[in-house]
Amino acid sequence: MKKFNIKEFQYLDIVILVIVGYIFLKIIDNLPGILNCIGSVYNIASPFIFGLVIAYILNPLVKLIEKRLKLNRGLSILLSYILIIGILTLSSVYLFPKLYSSILDIINNIPYITKTVQQWFNDFLQQPKIQDLINSGFVNINPNIIIPKISSIAMSSLNAVASTALSFTNSFIKVILGFLIAIYILFDKEKICDFFLKIMYVIFKERNGNILLEVLSNLNKMIGTYIGIKAIDSLIIAVLAFIGLSIIGSQYALLLAVIVGLTNMIPYIGPFAGILVGFLINVFVSPVLGFVVAGYLLLLQQFDAWILDPKLIGNKVGLSPLLVLFAVTLGGGFYGIIGMLLAAPIMSVIKIYLTKFLDNYNFNFMNKK
Numbered sequence: 001m002k003k004f005n006i007k008e009f010q011y012l013d014i015v016i017l018v019i020v021g022y023i024f025l026k027i028i029d030n031l032p033g034i035l036n037c038i039g040s041v042y043n044i045a046s047p048f049i050f051g052l053v054i055a056y057i058l059n060p061l062v063k064l065i066e067k068r069l070k071l072n073r074g075l076s077i078l079l080s081y082i083l084i085i086g087i088l089t090l091s092s093v094y095l096f097p098k099l100y101s102s103i104l105d106i107i108n109n110i111p112y113i114t115k116t117v118q119q120w121f122n123d124f125l126q127q128p129k130i131q132d133l134i135n136s137g138f139v140n141i142n143p144n145i146i147i148p149k150i151s152s153i154a155m156s157s158l159n160a161v162a163s164t165a166l167s168f169t170n171s172f173i174k175v176i177l178g179f180l181i182a183i184y185i186l187f188d189k190e191k192i193c194d195f196f197l198k199i200m201y202v203i204f205k206e207r208n209g210n211i212l213l214e215v216l217s218n219l220n221k222m223i224g225t226y227i228g229i230k231a232i233d234s235l236i237i238a239v240l241a242f243i244g245l246s247i248i249g250s251q252y253a254l255l256l257a258v259i260v261g262l263t264n265m266i267p268y269i270g271p272f273a274g275i276l277v278g279f280l281i282n283v284f285v286s287p288v289l290g291f292v293v294a295g296y297l298l299l300l301q302q303f304d305a306w307i308l309d310p311k312l313i314g315n316k317v318g319l320s321p322l323l324v325l326f327a328v329t330l331g332g333g334f335y336g337i338i339g340m341l342l343a344a345p346i347m348s349v350i351k352i353y354l355t356k357f358l359d360n361y362n363f364n365f366m367n368k369k
Helices: 014-029 031-069 073-108 110-125 128-134 143-185 190-248 253-263 269-283 287-312 319-357 364-368
Strands: none
Touching: 031 073, 031 143, 031 190, 073 143, 073 253, 143 190, 143 364, 190 253, 190 287, 190 319, 253 269, 253 287, 269 287
16 A cells, blocks of 8 residues: 655645644634633633732742741741731721721712813803904814813723722622732742743753743843832832922822832833822812922922933833833833833833844944945
């Protein structure tokens, strides 16, 4: 019996192309269903994803306790969790109730804010020059249309807050499960890493596996260094913001300090977001107070940008402002707040390897032109 030789099949490449094309078209036709399926898998797996993230964050603390206190893995994890639970408990008792009260007070004041904006708008329209402009027919402004739109925006904001609160509750339950899963990940981290390393070498082989491992190692180092130091920097800024805003007499000084600290984690764009929130919260109480708060937060951000940030972070990221802005915009567009936080260190690693790649080429001919 003659053995089948695949090389004798003349039209194999055409058949494969047709099959691949057919599969691709089927995927396109059923894309919504496939995306829903992926979303369902993600929802099921999300506690494990949270567990991996929590274990990644807590791992340096566990290693530090293991090394300094000479304790075994189980006791190191236990002490780490006691420390984290203690911080969360203190926050729940002293910090979170005040933040919740401030947020609730702002929501309750939305009708008053709407009325204030309406009054400002009416006063603006009553100015003689604006009245002449309206009467000329060049500009058609109808307060009866604009004012209901302001109320509609306010109601939409309330609905968005309610939806966010519900989403936060669901995520909170997954985070609690993630904390439990993280215990097992931290306890068996060497075995888990060894398993994934073997899988990686099977898929990418030794040479490419080593390259990928080096990239992941640099990425881990860059993210750990940047996020850790930036968190300390933002905590200092939050404390200084709270002290200054309390002295100024700002509304919701504690809430604003927390917002300023959190937004400070996002390079360039974040600080301006914190300043804007501080201005908007206070300007409805007093326009002068709004500008004073914005001015103080702007000075604080300048202190951070020119003195504190260079002292702590220095040039560890090694990116120009343009590249950072591009990375933050791109990261925010794809992955929201998390993408913005991780954008700078990830872009820094990309720049390192792109620079190495370009260094392999000779560009002397460019200087001869």
